[in-house]
Amino acid sequence: MTRETILNTFLFLLLPATALAAFALDEPFIITLATKAAILALAGVGLNIALGLGGLVSFGHAAFFGLGGYAMGILAAHAQSYTPLMESPFLIEGTKSMPVIWLVALVVSALAALLIGALSLRTSGVYFIMVTLAFGQMLFYFAISWPAYGGEDGLSIYVRNGFPGLNTLDPLTFFGIAFVILAAVLFFAGRLARAPFGLALSAARQNAERVESVGLAPFRLRLVAFVISGAVTGLAGALFADLNRFVSPTMFSWQTSGEIMVFVILGGVGRLFGPVAGAALFILLEHVLGGLSEFWHIYLGLLLLLVVLFARGGMIGLIAGREVAHD
């Protein structure tokens, strides 16, 4: 086992261990924090597929996070007010069922990623960063000015959505759901990185011309990666909305995009478990520093600055050293 594998195992067990310990000590708030870390890590794992594997610096992943959140918010709001979402040409009802909501969140954010990706991937480098940022802002302003679903105030859902056979109101159960999804997506992302598709995508990041010359289309590889990445982040958005039982345009804001990116970087770009480490550290900092000072973002900023300037592999890079498998 390499040091990174040992570290990954430790990180993987850290979240459930924290949640179980909190359960034993009867600290539901800590369980909620662990759940939040798992969900934000999921959003980061999504971004990491585009950013780490594909080298696509998307500064607009809040778009997918928010779409996932609003998919949950809109469906659940219609279910709780017993009004159909749409009556013609055919009837669509709201729902409080998590699996259905997740599916809708995945499909909606994948479609949005297809559209945004198809346009943004025509550009590269710094244009790509700015264009994805602008698309995120476009949805942000749309969410603010569209009055049907709360506009600037957002939407509140009174009762958490249900999952067949489980009591989702129990914090530990909801943590379990979020963690199982995170684990499944981590497994999928790990497989994806080693699959022919992942290798080709990684090659396109390193040298697009060579990939093209062996007959693969970098644009198509990147677009598929962007769609997968957006869909995963969208799923995380739906879970995040369920955790808070609230959605608002803040989920679409550029700060959200920045924070998802921070999880990936704090942990280590392109490392499978980077977002898990980053999100856990972020939640820990928010909790510890936020308790010490109202202005904890200053310390977060300084830490981020130090990581970017002096510790380029992020936390995992610091502890486990340079990657051996690929780079």
Next chain:
Amino acid sequence: MSLILLIEQVLNGVQSGIMLFLMAAGLTLIFGVMGLINLAHGSLYMVGAFAAAAVAAATGSFLLALVAALAAAALAGCLIEMTVIRRLYDRDHLDQVLATFALILIFSEGTRFLFGSFPLFLDIPSALSGPVMLPGGIQYPLYRLVIIGVGLAIAAGLFLLIARTRIGIQIRAGEADREMIAALGVDIAKLYTLIFALGAALAGLAGALVGAIQSVQVGMGEPVLILAFVVIVIGGIGSIKGALIGALLVGLTDTLGSVLLPLLFANFMEASAATSVGSSLASMSIYILMAGVLLFKPTGLFGEA
């Protein structure tokens, strides 16, 4: 809708476009010469506005406030260039985005720590307040006309600086080949600091000028920063001319869209639905404009491939 209202809105659009240009010019210069994407540019805008508000409150002089805005933003620019930004020129864009994102966090929270969360107010000087009568019977606020004039004068000055002066030659040479001009004996580190400070000062000035129309508060810089990004993506990164045209396009689309689109939809929809659809679409209009430009010219109107 009357013609007078339309002309007023066009002037408003030009005014916001000119202020965007002051932001976008700095961003595009910094990107063109140093290859740096600077998210903290909005923080420099905020620094300018806060410095102006604080000095205006202490002295009562708007002119001193503007000088303070220029000086504070240029100084903050020099400081972050020499401590942080300098280390980022050779890094990839991801590192630049994150480091400057970190700077935003530090600037925003630092300002909140110093000035509190409540907005400050910067008053329009009495000599410039009140409306003026334009030919054709249009009443328009004098202050907005003045800042259009100031902005245009600065744009002209910037073009002259870049086209006619020794510094301008060095800036253009730096865009073309930085190793070469370093080899020819230009102190490249000093040149970079100077360009960064120039961009910062323009952003700070824009912050102070706009701060007198809107409120001065933490986080005021970021919406403008993102609009300025849209401007330079439309205009083409690195092109001052592109920044000017892009800024006017974005300013006009934004202002006219929010007035005209609801009216347009009112022609074939009921009033309340027209307002909501129109205003939603208006808030998206500049991004749609950007997407449209990128579809036809992925490097912007005046960008080089």
